[in-house]
Amino acid sequence: MISFSSRWVKVCFGAITFGAVSELVYFTYRKYKRRKWQTNQNESESRKVTEEVLFFPDDRVACKDYFVGEDGCNNNDCRFTHFPNSLSRLYEFINGAKGRLDVCVFVICCIDLADLLIAAHKRHVLVRVISDGEQTEITGSQIWNLRKAGIAVRTNKSSFLMHHKFVVIDDQLLLNGSFNWTRQAISGNQENLMALGNKRIVSLYTNEFERLWNAFDPQKNG
Ligand SMILES: [Zn+2]
Known part of the structure; x- marks a missing residue:
């Protein structure tokens, strides 16, 4: 048992x-x-998430109208290229902005890229530009054209350079690299521009833009 x-x-x-x-x-x-x-x-x-790198120089300058113009390119003798390249991709990124464009670039002389900022401003995208104070005075600078179009531009007053070259689009996409907005950078220099959609990285650059935007407020600094 x-x-x-x-x-x-x-x-x-x-x-x-x-x-x-x-x-x-x-x-x-x-x-x-x-x-x-x-x-x-x-x-x-x-x-x-977007992860691209654009390398410059391009062999030829991309036709802005062909890639992002409303009616495309109607010029039969167009001297610009209709083949996609790094600049055409940059056109597309900037033209894709829906609500906000924060541009923080040392030199802005390229008329086509400045025109895209003005076009974005006209379609009610909030465009803000930070650039280097001394570079706004150089021949070909588009800063005055941007200001004339009603775009807010802030610059540093320090003798040190505002040497960044980055753009944040709609708080979602970062463009960052060595690329200044000049013809020489497009078709002459060895340059790189990364396009990153990583949220954490983008937010770090958004914060930096806001910090500089406040630091370069002319009302605060006379
Ligand atoms: Zn064309």
């Missing part, structure tokens, strides 16, 4: 242990599957 009940205790204990282990294995398996699914989701989301 004693050995019978002892056997039953063993059987019951074994069954309970087996049940507990099964549950544990099942939960561990579900947890693993869920984590793997989340990792896959994160990876597929990060794959959608």
Whole structure:
């Protein structure tokens, strides 16, 4: 009798242990599957984030009208290229702005790029420009044209350079690199421009733009 009940205790204990282990294995398996699914989701989301690099110089200057003009290019003798290149991609990025364009670039002399800022301003995108104070005085600077069009431009008064070359588009896309907005940078110099949609990186640059925008407020600094 004693050995019978002892056997039953063993059987019951074994069954309970087996049940507990099964549950544990099942939960561990579900947890693993869920984590793997989340990792896959994160990876597929990060794959959608823009990550591009544009290298300059381009062989030829891209035709702004052809790539982003409302009516395309109607010039049969157009001297600009209609083949996609780094500048045409930059046109597309800037022209794609829906609500906000924060431009923080050392030198802005390229008429086509300045025209895209003015066009964005006209379609009610909030365009703000920070540039280097001394560079606004150089031949070909488009800063005065931007101001004439009603775009707010702020510059540093310090003898140190405002040497950034970055743009934040709609708080979602960062363009950053060595690229100044000059003809020489487009078709002469070795330059790079990264386009990044990484939220954390973009927000760091948005913060830097706001910091400089406040620091260069002419009302604060006379
Ligand atoms: Zn053309």
